[in-house]
Amino acid sequence: MSTAALHVDHHADHHHKESFISKYVFSMDHKMISKQFLITGIVMGMVGMIMSLLFRLQLAWPDEQFGILETLLGKWAVDGKLDPNFYMGLVTIHGTIMVFYVLTAGLSGTFSNLLIPLQLGARDMASPMMNMLSYWFFFASSVVLLISVGVETGPASGGWTVYPPLSALEKAMPGSGLGMTLWLTAIALFIVSSLLGGINYISTVLNMRTKGMSMNRMPLTIWAFFFTAILGLLSFPVLLGAALFLIFDRSFGTSFYLSDIYLEGVGALENIGGSPVLYQHLFWFLGHPEVYIILMPALGITSEVISTNARKPIFGYTAMIISLMGISFLSFIVWGHHMFITGMNPFLGSVFMILTLIIAVPSAVKAFNYLTTLWKGNLRFNPAMLFSIGLVSFFISGGLTGIYLGNAALDIQLHDSYFVVAHFHLVMGSAAIFGMFAGIYHWFPKMYGRMMNKTLGYFHFWLTFITAYLVFFPMHFMGLAGVPRRYYQFTLVKEFDVWMDVNKLITVSAIVAGFAQLLFLWNFFYSIFKGKKSEQNPWQANTLEWSTPVERIHGNWPGEIPTVYRGPYEYSRPDREEDFFPQYIPDESAPEVLQPEETQKAPSEKEEETVETSVFFAAIKRVFGLS
């Protein structure tokens, strides 16, 4: 690879003809790979959304017959009524697709690939080859998952967490057969993809920053992607370990997660000695960092978009980094709050509870920093900005219920109820997807050289924002009243009849939300080909990616890579006429790239070591705001 990188360095401005295959299919260019991730993510997102509409139909009109469903789904909707097993499958695959395929790969894959090289001033990722493999493993994984929906016995249907014994015993439910096997295959491929991607992101951030781009001048997007990659790198292997043992339980007769099970009332199975709770521990050791893998890139994108469009420096740059660090660290030691009702020792439960509640501190730092950045800003309400503000709104309203759920005593009541559904759909579902939309609207000109339509963007935002609250907010009250999640139909429980109208409202809102996404799709694909041509820096932003030419070239910059002279958020500086001061424009008064204390007159070999160390500590200090 080293030759390839050199090659890029020397030949960046030559443009040799590429074949269709090497340019659009097996591309090694990070910008193309990011578009591949984005479009695959959008397709998967549509599939996930349609699935949610199907099961919402069932929940709102449980006894209605929809002829169209039988036409579409055949034996899964005989007489137009959704089959219960398929309902469970839909819930499971909806969760899997949204969590892993849209909001992990689709969000982090798209924007890490696009922005890490562009905002850091690198020609490409550290290893373009691994980057390409990362995408194709993800693609293969998506195909396997979609195939699993179409198999005879139905897709995996034990919930996206695939707890054993439901997932471990083929006889437990129809979806635990081939569907579950395919699910595990898809996730294994996904883990490989995320590992390849993560290794690449981390080494690019550490090794490939351009001259002057010290860690404390990195845009917050990059910080967020960096921590996200670290979380993925350390937590996905644990899921791999759990999946390995699950595969052995399923196919080779071991009983790691199985013990004393009676199936359909016919005698005990032979499996003894295992513990399904062990699986839950391992799963949530991934599962909890996973929600931050989803959310943090969205937060990073929001920091960038809000600062740019408020024409103000982000409030508390170092505080933002430290809170990201804090969230990343804490996310590894709070997994137990998903398992309060597994018979966990109450003392351990309270440890997990305290750690969980501490996460509210860095999260609140971020929320307040967004608000204070907006405060008295010169706000430009373009769609990206609106979606970012939407994210802040969801982050607060969904985050507050997290404080309720983190309490072990309350969680015992609220666990697996619609309250949980409302909480995570707001705080990580809606918030993260809004971050993703913000990113798409903001960096669309960078990706395709054209602008998206603003008016359609406004419609898209308001419809999505209002319907998202209409869908998820009433669920809090359902959950408080004890309505459990994942149930196929509530008509048999008299108590829940009062929620029938609410269920209908939610479903209607969800359908409207679905149509709103069609606006987005139209806007997105139409603008790729027919959108208004973009200028080089349409948002007057500071970061390096806007110094590249509008027509995207291999190697990003035609000549030298620009040098960085200052932090990324110097908006509205009083000493400047323009209200922004890009990172790549030299300072007239101080042409030196480096801080005075950092420049040194070629020290001897021995001194260099000590100077470097002290500069390293100086950098750390600056990151922590100590100097």
Added chain:
Amino acid sequence: MANHTEATFEKQPMWAGGRSPFNVSYGKLMMWIFLLSDAFTFSSLLVQYGAQRFSNIQSPVTTKWPDPASIFNHFPFMHGLHLPLLFVSVMTFILILSSVTMVLAVEAGHRNSKKEVQRYMLYTIVGGAAFLGCQAWEWSTFIHEGARLYGNTFGITEQGYKHLSSVGFGDHFEWAIGDRTNGPVPFAALFFIVTGFHGFHVFSGVVINVVVYIMTVRGVFERRGHYEMIEKAGLYWHFVDLVWVFVFTFFYLI
């Protein structure tokens, strides 16, 4: 790439961009990061081992973990002798020796001595292959003794049974093949999965080493001017060796 950047920006402060803060090429950095990730995979397997072994305490008899020294006491061509853990010690010694030769290969690479790199890489490959062969023998002996994924025949011996019956625990277990009772179920399954996963890593390492060896013989690194690839393969190989120390401790010593 690394040499190129270092040459250009040698006088830059470490973290100010334009150079690698750790003075390593991205390839080596990636290997370190991958190993960090892989360490978590092995940790998750060993945590599962710990959980299965130490949390299953309903019955003191059926969950009595077998004593490894009394099971792994065979040695090729020495039938019938009680040689506790001798064979696995030889295996471990072979693997550690192969790490030593790997260090020598890396060191020879620093001196750009193609002949020596070639020689020591060959020794390393032989060491790795020998370890895998030993593991195959170990596994087949273990399976021959009755180890299965779905059960465990390494329970209490007749002597122990008499003792436990006399104190009222006789009903807690049933007789397996031979002269022992059934023991805790996951014993053999854990052994196969964890040592198997490690063995798979050794196998990949041998494949990597063979590829690197062929590249050395063909003079790829000589033309490149440095033998960094040997270092990367070496990092992986030492990691696999380090993991074995833990696997060995958990499955054979404790």
